[in-house]
Amino acid sequence: MDRGLEDRVVLVTGGGSGIGRATALDVAARGGVPAILDRDAKGVTETAALVTATGAHALELPADVADEDAMRDAIERTVSELGRLNGVVTAAGIFDGPDLQPLADVTLETFNRVLSINLTGTFLAIKYALPHLVRSEGGERSSLVTIASTAALRGHGFGSGYTASKGGVAALTKLVAVQYGPHGVRANCICPGAVDTPMTNGAWDDDASRARMKRAIPLGVVAQAAEIASVAGFLLSADANHVTGQVMAVDGGSTAI
Ligand SMILES: NC(=O)c1ccc[n+]([C@@H]2O[C@H](COP(=O)([O-])OP(=O)(O)OC[C@H]3O[C@@H](n4cnc5c(N)ncnc54)[C@H](O)[C@@H]3O)[C@@H](O)[C@H]2O)c1
Structure with a gap:
């Protein structure tokens, strides 16, 4: 049975935790080979041990x-060891505490620190991956x-560096699509939207935060x-072969309010 990413090599940055780790496992479950990149060795x-425990390969x-x-x-x-x-x-x-202050109180150092990882780090991954992702006409498409x-x-609700970096990531993605x-x-x-990972650990543990979260998310859960x-896995696969240039909220409906 074709599981959607048979033998495809997928680089996953932030693969050492949370959404990146889950994505590496999803890629492996679809038959692909995740190359797991993170500064947390x-x-x-x-993550590699979790992947190999399923019988799949990981770098x-x-x-x-x-x-x-x-x-x-x-x-x-990645390309020299896995071939493609x-x-x-x-x-x-990263989500930086001091960045959550009102914009006028955020230091340039904090702003630049968030930008350097969230936006410049995304730029660098895309820049060096693109020459390998480009396909000849008629070849199977690759996916970012x-x-x-x-x-x-x-x-609403986030730091200025975080907000600017994520807006930049969305805009950069459309540029790559074009x-x-x-x-x-x-x-x-x-x-x-809100996801239960080490980044947000404990954010909804008290009753007041849980009640606020339930009001903010129509589905009522993070x-x-x-x-x-699983959405990343779909977008990587040929099931999404005609989908490009999209900025897609996966947020339990929070941005519909
Ligand atoms: N958790 C949420 O609620 C939520 C919501 C919206 C968006 N996101 C985004 O999802 C992504 C994954 O976040 P997560 O929730 O899984 O958090 P996480 O903290 O569990 O995982 C983030 C990973 O990124 C790695 N990382 C950080 N800086 C790095 C660097 N300079 N170089 C290499 N690796 C680095 C960390 O070591 C960590 O393993 C982030 O971009 C985050 O902004 C998370």
């Missing part, structure tokens, strides 16, 4: 997405999936990482 090894890439040389090397290593690159999911990101946030879609669509590359952006990963 222990997280990379743990470990401990690297910082904000380090240009490290990203170039990691992507070259068919897809990329950019899930590496970026992970932004509902922060890209509304001006520039590289003629070269066989599809590019789509997922904007998750997402599990696997519920974001």
Whole structure:
């Protein structure tokens, strides 16, 4: 049975935790080979162990997405060891406490730190992956999936660096869809709402926060990482062969309010 990503190699940044880890597992479940990149080397090894426990293969890439040389090397290593690159999911990101202050109080250092990982790190992954993703006419399309946030879609509730970085990720994804669509590359952006991962750990533990969350999300629950990963898996697969340039909220309906 074709599971949708048979033998496709997919680079997953932020693959050491949360949504990235769930995406690596989803890629493997669809028959693909995840190349797991994260600056947390222990997280990379743990995800690789989870993947190999299912009988699938994985490549470990401990690297910082904000380090240009490290990203170039990691992507070259992926292609030289696994022979190809068919897809990329950019899930590496940070949510910085001081960034949550009113904009006038956010320091340039904090703003730049968030941008350097969330936006520049996404740019570097795409830049060095694209030469391998480009296909000859008539060849099977490759797929880029970026992970932004509902922060890209509304001006409420997040830090200025985080909001700017995620808006940038969504815009960059559309640009890739337009520039590289003629070269066989599809590019789509997922904007998750609240997801239960180490990034948000404990955010809904008290009664008041849970009640606020239920009012903010029509489905009444936060997402599990696997519920974001399954959309990424769909967008990577040929089931989404005509889908490109889309910015898609996966948020339990929160942006419909
Ligand atoms: N959890 C949520 O509610 C939520 C909502 C919307 C969007 N997102 C986005 O989803 C993505 C994944 O977040 P998550 O919730 O899985 O969080 P997470 O903290 O569980 O995972 C993020 C991963 O990114 C890695 N990372 C951070 N900086 C890095 C760097 N410089 N180089 C390489 N790796 C780096 C971390 O080590 C970690 O493994 C992020 O981009 C986040 O902004 C999360």
